[in-house]
Amino acid sequence: MNKNKIISCLCLLLSPAVMAMQPMDDQSLSVATGQDGLNINLSTPKIEFKQLAVIDPDGWDTKSVAAAEYRNRGALVLAQSPNSTLSNLSITAKSSGAVTNLNVNAAIDVDKGTGANGAFANIGLSFGNLDELDVSKFSVYTAGSNAVSDFGVTSAGVYTQRSIFGASTATLTTGVKELLRLSDGLNIKFLASNKPKMNIQLGAAPQSYMVRLGGAIDSICGTGTGCNMMLVSSYATESDPTTAPVGASFKFQMKASNSSTGFRLDNFHAGIESDGLVFGNYVESCSTTPATCITSDSVDLRLNEIKFGNDMTTIPAVGSSNYRFNGLQNSPIGNIGFTNASVTDLKMKVSGL
Known part of the structure; x- marks a missing residue:
């Protein structure tokens, strides 16, 4: 078989795949049913x-803001x-406490919709054996x-x-x-019996929101006294980031109040509105119909070892610019937090981007 014939055969074999990768216009999408859909699997130990x-x-x-x-x-x-x-x-994935591959499965299909609802694309994301996410400092x-x-x-x-x-x-x-600054990084542990998932709809979005979340969180920074965080004001040597940071620091910890159900994400959603990005577990009718309001699961939240200012390893002389607290070493002022706390009709919006 000569080269021309080989190339012709390859073109015939590959043409369906090539056609499948072409972008679809609105008219083509409106008649597509996407019954079989497309599944994509991604496996990686670290991002x-x-x-x-x-x-x-x-x-x-904006015109309403001073020039x-x-x-x-x-x-x-x-x-x-x-x-x-x-x-x-x-960002590292863990399963049963050991590092594992992060297995992401994306189930994708399109639907022509019905009537005024129109066409939409649906992307369902699941995360295999994921139990924890560890984010480095x-x-x-x-x-x-x-x-x-x-x-x-x-x-x-x-x-x-x-x-x-x-x-x-x-x-x-x-x-x-x-x-x-998060000097300990961040650890997010999910409930083993209700692993995280996400459903994204583009187009008509019959699920009412662009993104719906699922699964349940067991804890964030749940071991020990939590993950150290600092709101950075300056550095031990002013404007020199190679020296120790100075500011307000605390150890953050969140745990689901009910360890059996965890903090469920099933009613949480996100999307884009005309004036910004929104996130929450609200329904628009809550203000007029209280029975439709959504209340989140309860959590225990703690800010441990709250501290303001610099750690002075050597107490400076009285009258020096670094003198603090009548010659005493700077120490944590205590812990604050709450237990069994929940939120109803939560809606957060980020505008101006």
Whole structure:
């Protein structure tokens, strides 16, 4: 068989697959039933990245805000803590306490809908044997104009991604400020009998919301006294992120009050409205029809070892600029928290992005 015939045969064999990957327009989607659908399985032991940013391109870009208000690009960035010895920020999956592969199954299909409801795509996500997620230590930063990226600043029509760090994680670039540091990372443990899941609908969304969550959380930072968090104000040496951070610190811990049911996510949902991103477990009719209101499962929440200011290993002389608390070493002021607490008709909205 000559080369031309071989190529012709390959084209005939591959043509159905090629056609299946073509984008569908609204008319084609409206007549598709998606009965068989598509299943995608992904298995990986760890997810790693340098930085993750949510960028607001125009600040307070609204007529109701004074012209003097900030209107340039800004961002919240998730990345390694300053001077970190880690190469990347990582998210690791665990099963029964041991590191395992994160198995993600995506069941995807489309439906032409009925009447005014219209066509929609449905993506059901499940996470196999996932019991826990371990997030390595990290910080949350605020970043000013062009500190994370720019478009058309250095070259017209060109998008340029930038790092919030200088030559290493020991230095922060101009316009970047550390806001929150999690020096122990974060651990999220799910209920073994009700593993996490998520259903996403694009288009008409007959489930009423773009994203619906499922599963149940057993605890967040549930071991010991919790995960250490600090709202960073400065550093032991002012503006030097290589030195110890200074601010308000505490150890965060959340546990489901009922260990049998956990903190169930089944009624929680998220989506996009005309004025921003929304998240919660609310129903729109709650304010007029109390019987429709949704109350979450109860949780026990604690902020342990609350501390303000710097740890002074050497008590400074009376009258020095670092003198604190009449010569006493800075110590935690105590713990606060609540038990069996729940929330009804929770709705959170993020606007302005």
